[in-house]
Every structure is written in structure tokens, then in C-alpha cells.
Amino acid sequence: MCERCGIGKEVSFSLTACANCGHPVFPPRALCPVCGRGDWTSLEATEGRAEAVTIADGVAIAEIKTDVGPVVVARVTAVVSVGDRVRLSNINDVASAKASRVYN
Amino acid sequence: MAAAESPYTRHPSAETTTEALLADAFVRALANADIEHRAVDGLGVASFTLAPDHVADLAWRLGIRARWLMEDTNGGASALNMLQHAVRAVEAGDARTIVLLAGDHFEPGSFRKLVDSYNRATQQYLASIPTGGPNALFALLTQRHMTEHGLTREDYGRLVIAQRAWAAINSRAVYREPITMDQYLAAPVVADPLHRYDCVPVVSGADALVVAEAPSGVAVRSIQALHNGDAQEGDGLQTALKLVADDLWARAGFGSGDVHAAYVYDDYPAMALIQLDDLGLIPEHDVARFLRESELPINTSGGQLSAGQAGAAGGMHGLVEAVTQLLDPTGPRGVGAQRAVVAGYGMVLYRYGACANAAVLEKR
Numbered sequence: 001m002c003e004r005c006g007i008g009k010e011v012s013f014s015l016t017a018c019a020n021c022g023h024p025v026f027p028p029r030a031l032c033p034v035c036g037r038g039d040w041t042s043l044e045a046t047e048g049r050a051e052a053v054t055i056a057d058g059v060a061i062a063e064i065k066t067d068v069g070p071v072v073v074a075r076v077t078a079v080v081s082v083g084d085r086v087r088l089s090n091i092n093d094v095a096s097a098k099a100s101r102v103y104n
Numbered sequence: 105m106a107a108a109e110s111p112y113t114r115h116p117s118a119e120t121t122t123e124a125l126l127a128d129a130f131v132r133a134l135a136n137a138d139i140e141h142r143a144v145d146g147l148g149v150a151s152f153t154l155a156p157d158h159v160a161d162l163a164w165r166l167g168i169r170a171r172w173l174m175e176d177t178n179g180g181a182s183a184l185n186m187l188q189h190a191v192r193a194v195e196a197g198d199a200r201t202i203v204l205l206a207g208d209h210f211e212p213g214s215f216r217k218l219v220d221s222y223n224r225a226t227q228q229y230l231a232s233i234p235t236g237g238p239n240a241l242f243a244l245l246t247q248r249h250m251t252e253h254g255l256t257r258e259d260y261g262r263l264v265i266a267q268r269a270w271a272a273i274n275s276r277a278v279y280r281e282p283i284t285m286d287q288y289l290a291a292p293v294v295a296d297p298l299h300r301y302d303c304v305p306v307v308s309g310a311d312a313l314v315v316a317e318a319p320s321g322v323a324v325r326s327i328q329a330l331h332n333g334d335a336q337e338g339d340g341l342q343t344a345l346k347l348v349a350d351d352l353w354a355r356a357g358f359g360s361g362d363v364h365a366a367y368v369y370d371d372y373p374a375m376a377l378i379q380l381d382d383l384g385l386i387p388e389h390d391v392a393r394f395l396r397e398s399e400l401p402i403n404t405s406g407g408q409l410s411a412g413q414a415g416a417a418g419g420m421h422g423l424v425e426a427v428t429q430l431l432d433p434t435g436p437r438g439v440g441a442q443r444a445v446v447a448g449y450g451m452v453l454y455r456y457g458a459c460a461n462a463a464v465l466e467k468r
Contacts, residue, residue: 027225027454033335052247056240056295061233063244075233094232
């Protein structure tokens with residue numbers, strides 16, 4: 001995190017996919033639920049759709065159905081409504097989502 | 105079987121301990137079962153706050169010499185999981201009289217600590233958001249449940265109000281004041297669309313069940329369980345009960361239409377409705393109509409939503425109420441039940457519970 005302005009280290013969000021059968025999972029786990037193997041590759045999951053959004057204790061939280069499959073629970077960092085397309089990133093190890101729409 | 109509950113309270117005294125609550129429930133259950141302390145030869149326990157003690161420590165503290173021990177850590181699915189194992193143990197002759205205990209006493213602050221470190225998935229991927237516990241997760245799930253079934257907040261309100269009406273005649277429930285629909289709708293928001301009355305009151309308390317061979321009492325007609333049924337890759341809008349319900353009823357020898365009362369794990373109204381549906385208790389899956397028209401007694405103690413959730417006892421609370429009803433169908437809240445179904449649900453694993461089980465009980 002930047003000490004001056006507090007902005008977090010933001011990287012693209014990725015999850016893991018089974019190296020054997022390709023099944024993507026999040027959160028990661030030891031063995032693939034489909035084929036039972038334990039080898040994983042990294043898979044970027046930067047796009048998805050907000051399926052539900054709520055605010056709990058002042059924190060906006062959404063369920064994001066990623067385009068690659070798994071659903072991710074993310075902190076919402078910019079206005080997101082149900083049904084929005086979102087960009088998913090990892091900010092200081094926290095899954096974060098913001099709307100993909102470009103505002104004119 | 106016999107059952108008992110140590111009174112729940114939202115304001116436990118400073119001297120309260122988890123062990124004392126469990127011991128109290130134990131003693132009450134033995135009294136209800138009219139069996140002697142020395143007859144107990146099996147012990148099971150589910151508790152978030154017993155640590156660092158485990159079931160063997162508890163056996164020692166309760167003075168039990170056990171031929172069968174079990175400690176269950178599956179939250180709202182613990183009670184039925186322990187019941188499943190206890191019934192088989194008694195059938196096999198591994199033990200003759202098993203007592204199952206569940207309960208918790210939360211010190212201030214320890215509940216938040218529990219929910220944040222509930223499992224690694226929570227610690228690693230939810231605590232830092234922060235989601236602050238299961239309310240946010242089930243708010244998201246309830247939103248999707250509302251959309252899928254075309255429900256309004258009023259619909260959930262019907263379930264909550266009905267359970268509160270049962271609690272009004274349960275002297276042990278921590279919330280007994282009847283609620284009107286206006287009050288339900290106007291309650292402060294917790295996490296949209298969940299408001300205050302959609303969330304359980306956390307209490308200190310304990311429950312106990314005695315499992316033994318007996319010529320009469322309550323028989324367990326069937327038990328079914330399925331855990332991690334969808335690898336947590338689904339939408340949480342059905343539980344694994346849906347996949348085992350047919351077996352549950354087939355082994356019971358009668359159908360979902362033949363029970364007189366249902367006990368579902370009501371951590372949230374949406375989850376109670378989902379379990380009812382999964383068990384086949386909602387005709388044509390028409391949830392809104394069921395809420396308007398059904399007369400099936402559900403969670404006749406008021407459920408966790410009104411009677412309270414004493415931590416890991418939450419899963420045993422409905423089972424204790426079911427057994428109590430069956431043993432005394434004309435009791436204070438009696439509904440004349442001869443048959444009941446009880447569901448368990450628990451272990452919130454990332455987005456929703458990973459464990460689900462159910463038992464069909466019949467008075468013998």
C-alpha cells in the first residue's frame with residue numbers, strides 16, 4: 001500500500017484451474033472436485049457480472065460471477081448494481097470489483 | 105430418546121461457562137429420560153467455545169465413563185450428524201445410552217472472532233473485505249432467492265411473524281413479543297435485504313438429547329446427509345437435502361405430506377424456506393403461496409430466529425423441540441404431532457453452508 005495516499009497494490013484477479021481437466025475453482029483447494037488431481041494452473045478472472053450486492057457495516061460487498069466460472073465475493077470499490085458487468089482485481093489481497101461501464 | 109434445553113439468555117451472568125451450560129442441559133435430559141447418571145456410556149458434543157477442552161475432557165468433567173465419544177464441529181449440521189452416528193452406535197451395541205450435547209457461551213467479542221476465523225476460506229478471502237460474518241453472505245443469497253422465487257420482504261415476514269407467534273407461547277424464547285408486518289418491515293437494516301428480525305439473536309445456552317434403545321418414545325425412521333454436495337460451486341439456493349430427500353422419505357416409509365411438524369435450520373428466513381422446499385414440503389415449489397396458505401407447524405419453539413441461537417446448539421434446538429413435541433403432543437405448544445422432520449444446515453464455507461442433513465422422527 002502507498003504510504004502517502006493509501007492506494008493499495010492492485011493486480012488483476014486470478015484464480016486456479018485444474019491442470020488436468022481445466023476445471024476452474026475459487027477459493028483454491030487441494031484436489032480438483034471433478035477429476036481428483038492436485039495440479040493447478042493460474043487463470044486470470046478479470047471480468048464478470050454482479051449477481052448480488054449488499055452493504056454490511058458500511059462495506060459494499062458483491063457476489064461476482066466471473067466469466068471463467070467461479071463466483072467470487074468481492075469488496076465493491078466503485079458503484080456496482082446487480083446485473084452490472086464488472087472488472088475484478090486484487091487490491092492488497094482483497095478481491096475488489098468495480099463496474100466496467102465507462103461514464104461519459 | 106429424550107431431550108432437554110438449558111434456558112437461553114442474551115445476558116449471561118459473568119460466572120457462566122460453557123461447561124456449566126452443557127452440564128445443566130445434561131442433567132435436565134437425564135431427568136426427562138428418567139435415567140441414572142451411571143447409565144450413560146456415550147457422549148457427543150458440539151460447541152464452539154468448549155476449547156481448549158474436547159469431548160474426553162467433558163466426559164471427565166461430567167463423570168461419564170464412555171464407550172463411545174464424538175465431537176462434532178459442523179455448526180448447524182452438528183446435531184443431526186451426531187444423531188446419525190449415535191443411532192448406529194446404539195443399534196450396533198457399541199453403547200447403550202448416549203447423551204448428545206450442544207451449546208455455547210460467548211464472551212463479548214468472542215463471537216466476532218469466531219466468525220472471522222471460522223475456517224481458512226473465511227480468514228483468507230472474506231475477513232479482509234471485511235464481510236463481518238455470515239449476515240452479508242446470506243444477504244447476498246437472500247437477494248438472489250427473492251429474485252428466483254419472486255418474493256417480497258413481506259413474504260419472508262410471514263415466516264418470521266409465524267415463528268414469533270410460536271415464541272410467544274414458549275416461555276424460554278428470548279424474543280416473545282409478537283411482531284406485526286409493519287414492525288417487521290420497519291426494523292433497522294442489517295445488510296440489505298436482511299433487517300433485524302431476519303437475523304438470529306445470539307445467546308448462551310445448551311441443548312441435550314438422549315439416544316438409547318427403548319420400547320417406546322421417539323424412533324428415528326431415517327437419517328440422510330450430504331456434505332459438500334455441490335463442491336460449493338452452486339448458487340446456494342438449494343441445499344444438498346434436495347439430492348437426498350427422496351431417500352429420506354423412502355427409508356422413512358412415508359412422505360413429506362405425512363409429517364405434522366417441520367423443523368428447519370433457520371439461521372435466516374431464506375434458508376428455512378430453502379430447506380422446506382428441498383425436503384418436498386412446499387407444493388409445486390410455490391414459496392409465496394406456501395407462506396400465505398400453509399398450516400404446517402414449522403419451528404414450533406419460535407426457532408432460532410425467536411428462541412435464540414446458542415452457538416453450536418442451534419442445530420440441536422429444532423431436534424429437541426421436535427422430540428419434545430412428539431413425546432408430549434398435547435403439551436403447552438403441542439400440535440398433536442406423531443411425525444416430524446428435522447433438518448440441519450451448517451458450515452458456511454465461503455458463500456453458503458457446506459453441510460446438510462435431515463432426520464424423520466416418529467412417535468412410537
